[in-house]
Structures are given as structure tokens and as C-alpha cells.
Amino acid sequence: MIETIVFDVGETLTKDDRQWAAWADWLQVPRHTVSALVGAVVAQGGDGQDALRLVSPDMDIASAHQAREAAGRGEHLGEGDLYPDVRPALGSLHKLGVRVIIAGNGTARAAELLRDLDLPVDLVVTSGDWGVAKPDPAFFTRVLEVAQAGPRETLYVGDHPAHDVFPAKQAGLRTAHIRRGPWGHLWADDPSVADAADWQIGSLTALPALMGH
Template sequence: MIRAVVFDVGETLVDETREYGTWADWLGVPRHTFVAVFGAVIAQGRDYRETFQEFAPGFDLYAEREQRAAVGQPETFGEEDLYPDVRPALAALRERGLWLGIAGNQTTRAGVILRRLFADDVDLIGTSDDWGAHKPDTVFFERVAAAVPHRPSEILYVGDRVDVDVLPAKAVGMSTALIRRGPWGWVEWTYPRSLSEPTVRITSLAELPSAIDALGSASALDES
């Protein structure tokens, strides 16, 4: 019985294509070259941060983020970067009486942006910087579970990655939805199902309401 849905941020709600491009510009490399190397690193199962090392050995992502902010070029995103299915999906889930949250590996700065974009749409916005725990550490998901007023088994966590979203969320007892979009979503969609099967697989957030209805939603329980 699903009573709460919590969303990852990057490539689940936010299309990060523009942001990848700004990092290529910051590094002084062609955008298509950066994207090609980024994809190769992910396909090889390596940490995405190794992409930066290919162009600038010793690159410190945290320090570079702060330097970008200092010169007026902070990482940012806005309404125009949301996937088009985000707003309709949130509205449809809210109509079903579900408790909604957003929680991902994001900076404090990104948390401010998320609160500006979604303050009226969800019940929780939490970031790894807020909680001092980063996915895939199960501590992050324990913090999510503690913040949601329902049992872990009643929470559906939605993300684009098997390794960072599905597996650790399952480890704390949550149901999971894997969405196929963004670089990780496409690569990890083909991971062996015996090792990584999420509760549901979707290609759009528009599929969530019917998927949750099939699992059994809080509203279905109330009507029975």
C-alpha cells in the first residue's frame, strides 16, 4: 500500500542537459566532447566525477562549484529545466491523496531552488547537504524514512539509477520506481533484473498514478 512518493532530483525531475553544457564551457571543452566522455564513464560503471578528471586531472568538483558561484556562474536550474511530465504527475498524485516529497544528492544552493519551485507542490524537500548523508549511503534513506509520516514499506522512491536509488531504498524497506531517462536511466535499465529489479519500471512520470493504483494506493484503501 503506497501512501507516500518521494522523488530524486537530477534526471527524475530536472533535465540536467543544460548543466552538463555549462560544465563543458567551464572546462573549456566542446560540449559534445564532454557529453561523449561523460557517457563513456557511466557506461563503464565508473563514478561520473571521473569525467572531470579526463579533462583536468586533480579537478575538485566541490571547490570548482564554489569558484563558479564566486564569479557569478553557479550551478542552477529553473522551471524550463523540469521535464514536461513533472507538474502534471505531481498534481495527479496529490489528487489521489498521496504524501509527496523530493530528496536527492543536492547542494544547499540547489535546495533553495527546489523550495522556490516546489514549495506549494510537495510536503518535504530534503538534500544530502541538509542531512549530511549522500546516496547511496542507506543513512540518506533512513533520513527520508524518518521525515515521512508513513512506514518505509508505504513509501515509493522514484529515481533514475539502480545503484544510487533503487538498491539503497530497497535496503531500508521502501518500494522503488526506476525511470528510464537521462544517461544513467538508459544505461542501468539493462542491469540484470535478478540483482536490481525495482518495484515498478516507468518511462515517464505520467505512468506513476496507474502504477501506484496497481500496487494499491492510500486512496484505494480509503475507498474500500
């Protein structure tokens, strides 16, 4: 029986549209250019930072993050960045007595912004808080520490096979792959994902029905 559900952040709970648009504006290229490059590198198995390096090969992304913050153009996260099923699904799980955690890759600032949204969750942490990022197995060791449940009683929900489903499965957790965002849609029908995921879902509202499993 599932006692704890842990959620990835980007393209599981939040849309990445604003993030890529902000980077395009900062790099002074059309927003469609960055969006198209993200799609291209996803199809090749890369990630969004690879797309930024295609636009600006010499850019140090960490330094660029700091420069954006200093210019008042740093990270932002608001209610409109949440997928519409997030609050209803998290609220329903909380009412069922499930421990609900948000734990994904992101800066410590991203964690602060998520906490400011006052979502119905027990804990919000990011890789920036922990100093270790997915898919490092140590990230999922930390997940299990805060889950307060055994691996088979803990469900990790995410869109990215290589960052979410596969490493969580290797750590012994149960997994749900959501068909959402570029990674979620692209890999949804891949046999390896179907084999690794305990469940494949199209909406977070499907989760409460799984709690007896």
C-alpha cells in the same frame, strides 16, 4: 498501499543538460566532449564527477563549485530544466492525497532552487541539507523519517540503479526505476534492476495508477 512517494532529482525530475554544459564552459572544452565523457564513464559504472576528473585530473570539484558561484556562474535551475511530465504527475499525486517528497543528491543551493519552482510537493531536501548522500544507507534512514509512512508504504523513484533502486530496496522501501537519462536508459534492461525494482516506468505520469498497490 503507497502513502508517500519520494523522488530523486537529476534525470528523474530535472534534465542534467545545463549542468554538463556549464561545466564544459567553465573548463573551456567543447560541450560535446563533456557529454561524451559522461556517457563513457556511465557505461563503465562511474558517475559524472569521474568525467570531470578526466578533463581536469587535478581539479578539486568542491573548490571549483565555489569558484563558479563566486564568478556568478554557479548552479541554476528553472522551469525549462524540468521534464515535461513533472508538474502533471506531481499534481495528480498530490490530489490523490499522497505525500510527495523530493529527496536526492545535491547541494543545499540546489534545494533552494527546487523550492523556488513551487512544485506541488510536501518537502524538498537534498544531501547537502542532510550532510549525507546516496547511496549511504543513512540517507534512506532520513528518507523514512520524513516519509511519515512505513517502508512498504513508501516508494522511491529514481533513474540510477546504484544510487536509487538498490539502496532504497535494501532499506526496505518500494522502488520504481525510470527509463530516463544515461543511467536510466543504460541499465533499464539489466536483470538485476528488473529484479530489484517493484516497477519500471517510462514516465512519471504512470505513477498515479500504482497508488492502490
